Amino acid sequence: MILLTGGAGYIGSHMLCELLEANHDVIILDNLSNSSVEAVKRVESLTNKHCTFIEGDIRDRQLLDDIFSQHSIDSVLHFAGLKAVGESAEKPLMYFENNITGSLVLLEAMKAANVKKIVFSSSATVYGDPEQLPITEDCPTSMPTNPYGYTKLAVEQMMMQLVQSDPAWSVAALRYFNPVGAHSSGMIGEDPQGVPNNLLPYIAQVSVGRRDKLSVYGNDYDTHDGTGVRDYIHVVDLAKGHLRALDYIADKTGYFVWNLGTGNGFSVLDMVKAFENASGKKIPYQVVDRREGDIAACFADPKKAAVELGWTTQKNIDDMMEDTWRWQSQNPQGYGN
Ligand code: NAD
Ligand code: UD1
Numbered sequence: 606m607i608l609l610t611g612g613a614g615y616i617g618s619h620m621l622c623e624l625l626e627a628n629h630d631v632i633i634l635d636n637l638s639n640s641s642v643e644a645v646k647r648v649e650s651l652t653n654k655h656c657t658f659i660e661g662d663i664r665d666r667q668l669l670d671d672i673f674s675q676h677s678i679d680s681v682l683h684f685a686g687l688k689a690v691g692e693s694a695e696k697p698l699m700y701f702e703n704n705i706t707g708s709l710v711l712l713e714a715m716k717a718a719n720v721k722k723i724v725f726s727s728s729a730t731v732y733g734d735p736e737q738l739p740i741t742e743d744c745p746t747s748m749p750t751n752p753y754g755y756t757k758l759a760v761e762q763m764m765m766q767l768v769q770s771d772p773a774w775s776v777a778a779l780r781y782f783n784p785v786g787a788h789s790s791g792m793i794g795e796d797p798q799g800v801p802n803n804l805l806p807y808i809a810q811v812s813v814g815r816r817d818k819l820s821v822y823g824n825d826y827d828t829h830d831g832t833g834v835r836d837y838i839h840v841v842d843l844a845k846g847h848l849r850a851l852d853y854i855a856d857k858t859g860y861f862v863w864n865l866g867t868g869n870g871f872s873v874l875d876m877v878k879a880f881e882n883a884s885g886k887k888i889p890y891q892v893v894d895r896r897e898g899d900i901a902a903c904f905a906d907p908k909k910a911a912v913e914l915g916w917t918t919q920k921n922i923d924d925m926m927e928d929t930w931r932w933q934s935q936n937p938q939g940y941g942n
Pocket of ligand 2: 802804835873896897899
């Protein structure tokens with residue numbers, strides 16, 4: 606059985622879908638601070654399979670002890686966390702408490718229950734402004750410029766030292782590039798609260814009239830059209846990468862890091878065009894100043910995951926856009942409709 610923390614969230618709900626389809630037994634622990642239980646219900650009806658949903662917090666040690674003692678859990682997929690970069694700059698302590706203390710409490714409960722396999726949602730943000738492109742796993746990490754990024758690096762380092770102290774642990778840190786897209790059914794997708802911080806959810810909300818126009822954060826970067834370049838990865842490909850990582854660590858111990866990206870870089874304007882093609886909608890935009898903390902370009906070298914996990918992405922930019930459009934047009938208000 607697998608414990609999936611944050612399983613009601615955007616990536617977690619797509620992960621749940623892949624896990625249930627692969628016939629895993631799953632328990633979700635999610636405090637619903639940034640998600641809706643509707644996502645879990647929809648996955649259950651999509652897959653015609655069930656999971657156990659527990660509304661609760663990863664910082665609740667007693668609850669974790671109860672979960673580990675009542676269920677025979679082999680491994681943990683740890684997605685729970687806060688992820689808004691801007692909010693983290695305003696409320697750093699809240700981010701440290703939720704993401705770092707939360708992960709610490711989870712690891713302590715795992716140790717007490719002798720469950721020592723964990724896959725962690727890390728981020729390409731740990732590379733900072735990369736020294737080389739594409740980014741390989743042995744590129745140095747650097748001190749992130751925002752508290753959210755710091756929590757990812759801190760949890761990675763905590764787990765690395767844990768493995769050094771007790772080699773019975775098996776830890777996979779998956780460094781996501783930019784997850785986008787939605788399940789091809791259109792039933793689950795990304796439903797940010799308030800104004801979206803990330804590019805594609807913003808474009809999607811412009812397309813259904815929830816926002817007037819996109820602000821393009823700068824067109825004077827050293828990239829092919831001057832706008833920021835990123836490695837967008839379909840959320841279903843991303844979820845499948847976790848299944849492979851889970852298989853890989855099933856019979857191994859140690860600390861493993863893999864980039865999960867496509868290896869391709871697309872600019873903001875490439876993304877606008879691709880979305881317009883998929884949706885048939887015009888996306889009005891205006892170029893504004895650069896956003897503080899942004900870098901010009903970031904994309905993965907995904908070879909390590911290909912060689913070691915046998916995982917490569919299957920979905921292209923058009924799939925990402927078509928699936929985002931299907932989800933947003935069928936659910937203009939997200940799960941709130
Ligand atoms: P999300 O906000 O949709 O999902 C996170 C889930 O965790 C939510 O359902 C939330 O309610 C839950 N949660 C938060 N704090 C919790 C706590 N203390 N106890 C229990 N549940 C809690 O975000 P997502 O995009 O699905 O991201 C999942 C993970 O991947 C996060 O750790 C995030 O930092 C990481 N990540 C996301 C991206 C991205 O672009 N979406 C990129 C890199 C890494
Ligand atoms: C951001 C975070 C990163 C986090 C990731 C996933 C920052 C500085 N970085 O990455 O730490 O891991 O999200 O949550 O916030 N853009 C616009 N207009 C918009 C939104 C974005 O032009 O309204 C541009 C950005 O400048 C960037 C690209 O689109 O060039 C992608 O932005 P975004 O989706 O926010 O992702 P990242 O900045 O890569």
